[in-house]
Amino acid sequence: MFKVLDSAVPIACWSCSIGHNDSTLFCPHCSKIQPPPGGDYFSVFGLEPKLNLDLSALEHEFHRLSRKLHPDRFARAEENEKQWSLADTALLNDAYRTLRDPILRTEYLLKLQGAELSADSESRSEKDARVPADLLEEVFDLNMQLEEMRAMRKMGESDESLEKTLAEAKQQFSGMLSAVDDELREAWRAWDQGDAAAQLESQKRMVALLDRRRYLSNLVRDVTETLGA
């Protein structure tokens, strides 16, 4: 189950000995598989870091690379090629999973740029604690209603008007969520097309938008869970 993997990156191809740029999955000279390259997730797909991506082209490239890299293709290979196939495919899968999801992609790019994001590992209650200022009042009301609803559910009772209020609240917050998504896409464009200063500006905006988005989507999830229970 446990073993120490050696991930040292050679400068020259292990097979043909011709030197190559180390951020490549295959040797440009002899086409043999190489150890995991050092570049970012975008470079795995030969892409520049951009937030607007052609998802169907990304999927196509993912499938093309999978066919070449997957451990299934290296069952006959030497042990070192097997290990690299495993490590390279893990990198490819991690990169695809991150880039195809708009939020993970945005977070990843921001981290690449050195932006400070709220820690992923913080618990649900910590995340919930930071209420965006403009939502304070509505969230306070909503939490009261959610508590009431849960208490009633426990007693096996129901209240149609409360359910209706909650459903409306869900719709309202879902609306805010898609408004945030629109703003995010706006920020993507600014980042993809802007100069360094515009990018920095856009990054700040995206950090704030992601915080707000996380908060809203937790709210929507809580209401959905309570209504659905």
Added chain:
Amino acid sequence: MAELNSNGRVVGIDLGTTNSLVATMEGDTPQVIPGVDGSNLVPSVVALDLIPGGGGRPTVTVGNSARKALIQTPERVIYSVKRLMGRGLEEIQDELKLFPFHLAQDVEAGEIPRIQLGELRFTPPEISAYILRQLKRNAERFFGAQVTQAVITVPAYFNDAQRQATKDAGRMAGLDVLRLVNEPTAAALAYGLDRAKEGTIAVYDLGGGTFDISILKLRDGIFEVQSTNGDTHLGGDDIDNLLLAIALNEIHAEHGVDLRLHPGAVQAVRKAAIEAKILLSSETAAHFDIELPNGDRYQREIPRDVFELLIEPVLKRTAGPCKQALADAGVTPEQIDEVVLVGGSTRIPAVRQLVDRLFHLSQRGKRPHTELNPDEVVALGAAVQADILAGASKSTEEMLLLDVTPLSLGIEALGGTVARIIQRNSTIPASATEHFTTGVDGQTNVAIHVLQGERELAADCRSLARFDLKGIPPMSAGLPRIEVKFLIDADGILHVSAREQRSGQAAQIEVKPTYGLTDEQVESMILDSFDNAEADFAKRLLIEARNEAETILAAVERAPQNPAWAALRGEEQAAIFAARDRLAEIKQGDDAAQIRNATLALDQSTRRFAELMMDAAVSSALRGKTMNDAGEEMTEAVTAPHAMAPAEFK
């Protein structure tokens, strides 16, 4: 690890809770390799007896003959061992109440459970290894050559420990396990082979002991799993146990007999319950008619509607995982183009109705796919994957399976919560890198607890392993930066590596898997090396061929005493004798293939005789004997492991 032997076959194995199968690609089509008794299914039942003076080595029987021993010597027989694979003592207590076998008492918590049979004790992977060895032998007999490499299927929802235990079992059986494949995905491969379709498919797999649901996207020969869910303790066994409990309770109440005190009798009722269940898939009612030890008879009719009410709670437990899998894949039931049914339990009409409702099938004018035998489709798919790995043929050249990890991987954080590092349904291989540091000045060890599961608290998740990062250079608290890389490989098994970034040295990792065997333990449990030596192999094939020949010769010798013999025409009798004489002669030589051919020829010549005997047995049963008595007589008359075996009463 041995390199892929270019002419060595890679076989596909379905190691099931109830039945196991081995399959191979023949040209463009996968096919199941039958056992010596002609049957494709090898019951996952192992009977172990201690040889007196055998130096602690047991005699092992696997499959149908072991299943027969279940009623006579239930304390010597192990079945459904898959339910115990990779699990801890405290997890299997409920399970054990239903089994006739017992666990060794002196095993400490945290150690792998051992099944106690008389003086012998076995770990669950060892029992599975006996089943795998039987399948390996069946394949070797089929090819006339050694088989050392296999693909083995596991439930998609198996966790790391259950997967590792399966791999260990393969190694003990002398098999290099090239890949573990998830059962529903294997089924999709088997179906996908003959139609280059595109679209989204759902595989609903309700087997003997496990339930899986997988949603896959098919495109350009790539089978990309989107999501998977399931329950590793839900299946046909649970339905059998419901029927069994009813019968046992009623027998106790109405006849004052507590059969639970008689393990053999419980197994007889269990067998009747399974037969009733199977019958209820095609009939509207089934009957229990069981003779009790006190001479009473327990008779009861079970109408199908009563049966369906009874099993509804079991079937309903499959609905939640299906809905979750759809949600995780981000699709609605309407977006599922095709549904594939896998596992013997999907023959139950109520299961098909449930699937129809879950995926809105009939309202969209669709029907689930059942063209391939639901008992065999997983093994067939395993053979396809074996062919992909061997890179052996054109038909699978363009196919590639991209599977996912069924459970999230996490690390215990402060306060007993779980920090997720790899989300469930991530395509595998998948990896995550985490950084750890020290909390106290001069600290040289960091303890890490790895978990699998979806719950928020570590205590509610499955503990995979605890490990210590050792040899950290003493520094001020928070200064060391230890990078730990978690990698889930294509088998769904976790690997961990670590390095201290400031000193650049690889940190030492000391691991204690929560449930599992160490390398040394697995090594010590490897079954007879006899199986693996080339010269011994040829010898074994010859011995097996001679044994088969002797068995059928003995049966033919007794044949004239059977009343059915007189019904044969003179030339039929002469043909049997001619085939007998030829086999007797060839058996003296040492060509295993020739002996086998002569055995088959003799078997062919006795086919009509076997049919006549079968008829006689049935009519004698109608004259007041039980089918079982007739069956017992028949099996005594014809015990040959050849095509006459279908006459055997199972």
